[in-house]
Amino acid sequence: MPTQSCDTTALLLRFIDTSKDGYGVFDANDKLIFSNYVFRDIFCLEDICTDGCNFADLVHHAFTQKRGLNIEANDIDDWLSYVGTVRRKSEFRLFEVDLVDGRWMLFSEHLLDSGELLVHTKDITRQKVTESRLKRSNEKLHHLALTDELTQLANRRSFVESVESELARCQRSEGFVTMVVMDLDYFKNINDQYGHHGGDEVLVHVAKSLKQALRQYDIVGRIGGEEFAIFLGQTDAVTSLEVAERVRALIAQTPLHYEGREIYLTASLGMTCRPCDVGFEQLYAEADEALYMAKGRGRNRVDVYPSEQTHELIA
Template sequence: MAEIQIPFEEIMDETAVAVGMMDKYFVYQYCNNKMAELLGLPVKSILGRKQSEVISEMYAKSVGVKIDSDDLKAWLENVERMQSSTTERQFITDTVDGRFFKMQRMTLSDGGHVVLGMDITELEVAKQQLTQLNEVLHEQATTDELTGLSNRRALFDKVTIEFNRAKRLLTPLSLLILDIDFFKKVNDNYGHPVGDRVISQVADVLQKEVREYDLVGRLGGEEYAVVLPNTDAKQAGVVAERMRLSIENTTIEGEQIHIKVTCSFGVAEICASHNDVDDVFLSADKALYKAKQNGRNKVVVA
């Protein structure tokens, strides 16, 4: 059988894979065009030189692989330590000019090292765009457009998480439900857009009154809920009273309009008789109903 001659040089020059070979002292013995492009240096300035020298030149000229460190010496030592301690490693590296490469490094039986790199920039960029898009979609799915507060769904999710945690850890958890009093009159007297502004400004007031781990959400219309982890009914009543006063003292300004509104609050702390989140909402809702019955602009604790 005739011996097959494989044109390695030709293949290496045409392949999309970056290929570099070093001996056991990390001196470059081979480097194809694609690897030279990855390192941002000409082939002739790579061959016969130690990896550390090549990396230092790359760093000094701000080309090739991005080195996220101010301490090049420590960075190099770390690279060589890793290269000596493992026989194979895969990782993703990015370059100063914004490309991404999936790298594979192998130690050969003679102690030499082979480094392969595949340009995956398109894939990485698509992945980043997808992540950003997911964040936007998540934001849209959980945020109330008018007020920027959490929407009903996100609020229920949060209450569910906190409900389960509180039951497990035996810590208190309170829920406030509040509703703007006689809001229909605001719409009737000033129109729907002004009504929207009122809903939005009340949301701002509520948001200012809570701690960072509390959650204010809009249940819909002119109704809101506030989740207060680690808070018993007495403390929640104090928060609700503070919110009630703050809203009462706020004037909503617009073109030639100065509107004052009040809110009624229902407060419920979770207790043994609450089997699920719906039970807590029901208790807070009943308290809110009482607040309305008792003349509005009131806080009623269940």
């Protein structure tokens, strides 16, 4: 019945206009022929007459007012050219968009055979906020799982993983890799003299010295207790020994100022240098053996595991 149909249309229009979702219809020439309140709000069309406006006009209007879609481009026409390569190119399109005011919208576009484009938008700001909180806590958890809480260096697990992936990466190259294992000397005495807190401060201090003495791409970790390990990728034995000596000297020359006193400390280091196709276990075991030699030969020194790559250093 005509009256009923009229009522239904009016009701539908009222429903659409008061909806929390946005609705817009563009004709085959991309002219906006229908929009509800939310849609007009997104493109900040409250103050302009939309008759005859096409999509590019709407975007230009919002962009000049620094409102509407968050467009990270200096040239709006470049952006519109890009959008032209995806818009109206498929029957259905779904995408997320952030607005200058911080809101996030899920846009869906239906292209009819007759050329009209029906656009629907849904506010997904709350989901996006929850998503980014979740992402941040996952990143934090990931960081905690891989980092030694006290020194903020890589923990044992993370050190092993990083070295193994570095070894896999350089498998086919001709270069050399070095492992250095370092252990503080008489650390038990430091704990006994300055307490566990003093001991912890020493570990943090040593971690800082390591970061200072090493290059950004060297891998360093706290393996446990007062033991640290350094991996130098693509580094020959001579350079590696220089690095290990630099670390040893820096630690010996840099006392920690703790509660008005100076805590002097030393460390013993063992190093090995091998071609890139070596496995982690072998590399670590050899460096550890060299560390054992350094401890036995009086501490505060670097000892080198004897191998084809290091014989010149030992001779």
